[in-house]
Amino acid sequence: MTTAIEALVLQLLTAINAIAGLPLPERPPEVVFVSHSDLEAQACDRPCNVQGWFPPGRVVYLDEGLDPQNDIWGRSILVHELVHYLQQEEGSFTEAGTCEAWMKREAEAYEIQYRWLLAQQVPPRLLRRISRPFLRIGCRA
Ligand SMILES: [Zn+2]
Numbered sequence: 130m131t132t133a134i135e136a137l138v139l140q141l142l143t144a145i146n147a148i149a150g151l152p153l154p155e156r157p158p159e160v161v162f163v164s165h166s167d168l169e170a171q172a173c174d175r176p177c178n179v180q181g182w183f184p185p186g187r188v189v190y191l192d193e194g195l196d197p198q199n200d201i202w203g204r205s206i207l208v209h210e211l212v213h214y215l216q217q218e219e220g221s222f223t224e225a226g227t228c229e230a231w232m233k234r235e236a237e238a239y240e241i242q243y244r245w246l247l248a249q250q251v252p253p254r255l256l257r258r259i260s261r262p263f264l265r266i267g268c269r270a
Pocket of ligand 1: 209213234235238
């Protein structure tokens with residue numbers, strides 16, 4: 130039986146494939162909702178505004194405050210994390226964990242998230258929520 134979130138994941142993987150040509154995976158990742166403090170503890174070493182996280186493996190973590198079924202912003206966060214999953218499956222940008230590889234992964238994920246949001250005809254304020262963090266991407270020395 131396919132749950133609602135599994136169905137949404139399949140739908141979004143298909144959309145990413147259509148937008149950016151990333152190949153569909155052999156099997157989709159699992160989505161697990163966690164509290165914001167758990168997400169911060171895993172993904173950052175201090176309080177941060179992280180909303181989704183994909184460590185190497187088969188699980189995408191989302192902030193339990195997100196509602197990707199009903200909220201378009203929450204769905205776009207899932208799109209972003211699914212791009213990271215597809216990058217892993219495709220073996221792209223793997224140059225030995227370099228900062229440059231990380232930046233390329235993030236740039237692609239933000240770009241696809243942006244294009245997906247554009248296709249949903251969202252208001253410009255939502256698009257600015259992508260362009261702002263994207264401009265801050267840089268390598269920490
Ligand atoms: Zn990312």
